Amino acid sequence: GAVVSQHPSWVICKSGTSVKIECRSLDFQATTMFWYRQFPKQSLMLMATSNEGSKATYEQGVEKDKFLINHASLTLSTLTVTSAHPEDSSFYICSARPIMEQYFGPGTRLTVT
Amino acid sequence: GQQLNQSPQSMFIQEGEDVSMNCTSSSIFNTWLWYKQDPGEGPVLLIALYKAGELTSNGRLTAQFGITRKDSFLNISASIPSDVGIYFCAGLYSGGGADGLTFGKGTHLIIQP
Numbered sequence: 001g002a003v004v005s006q007h008p009s010w011v012i013c014k015s016g017t018s019v020k021i022e023c024r025s026l027d028f029q030a031t032t033m034f035w036y037r038q039f040p041k042q043s044l045m046l047m048a049t050s051n052e053g054s055k056a057t058y059e060q061g062v063e064k065d066k067f068l069i070n071h072a073s074l075t076l077s078t079l080t081v082t083s084a085h086p087e088d089s090s091f092y093i094c095s096a097r098p099i100m101e102q103y104f105g106p107g108t109r110l111t112v113t
Numbered sequence: 114g115q116q117l118n119q120s121p122q123s124m125f126i127q128e129g130e131d132v133s134m135n136c137t138s139s140s141i142f143n144t145w146l147w148y149k150q151d152p153g154e155g156p157v158l159l160i161a162l163y164k165a166g167e168l169t170s171n172g173r174l175t176a177q178f179g180i181t182r183k184d185s186f187l188n189i190s191a192s193i194p195s196d197v198g199i200y201f202c203a204g205l206y207s208g209g210g211a212d213g214l215t216f217g218k219g220t221h222l223i224i225q226p
Contacts, residue, residue: 038214041221042218043201044156046216093155100168101147102203102213104148104155104157104158
């Protein structure tokens with residue numbers, strides 16, 4: 001199957017700072033990538049769809065000014081959590097779809113203190 | 114929006130037993146995907162289904178795409194300890210756009226030795 005990587009795998013930051021998470025498709029090109037958020041013992045919640053060369057599409061209730069998405073190339077999308085607060089602590093997972101199947105990265109655990 | 118009902122929410126079984134879980138939807142999907150997620154990791158694709166009525170196997174796993182396109186089931190035969198984890202169904206309706214997946218809430222599989 002296709003491989004999607006994420007970096008970092010975990011990050012701890014202080015409240016008020018910004019954190020950038022990278023998502024890369026390693027063996028295929030992805031014009032579209034997806035960013036999900038997952039709280040403990042819950043399912044994945046789609047936050048936004050990242051489109052190469054254009055603006056991301058955000059799901060209802062997701063603040064676009066807080067979760068900045070940049071899809072600068074066909075293999076890289078970044079999610080920046082700006083002015084992070086403790087309630088932003090979560091597991092963030094990206095995914096990409098080479099054809100029909102959707103493959104997920106290993107996730108990034110964000111802890112805001 | 115589309116919603117998926119996944120059941121059971123959790124299963125406590127003995128090693129060697131067969132497992133069955135299913136998902137139902139209020140609307141149709143073009144693709145059904147089954148994922149397994151281990152703690153602290155991203156979901157891993159197990160089986161992808163593309164046609165109504167399709168029955169697909171992957172080792173001890175078997176999944177079917179319901180005829181109505183509104184349901185799918187996953188069976189695991191002769192469970193082993195490494196089958197422990199959370200299983201998610203996901204539906205995809207590609208209505209011409211790059212849609213994300215709609216996830217079920219997951220089935221937590223626990224195997225007692």
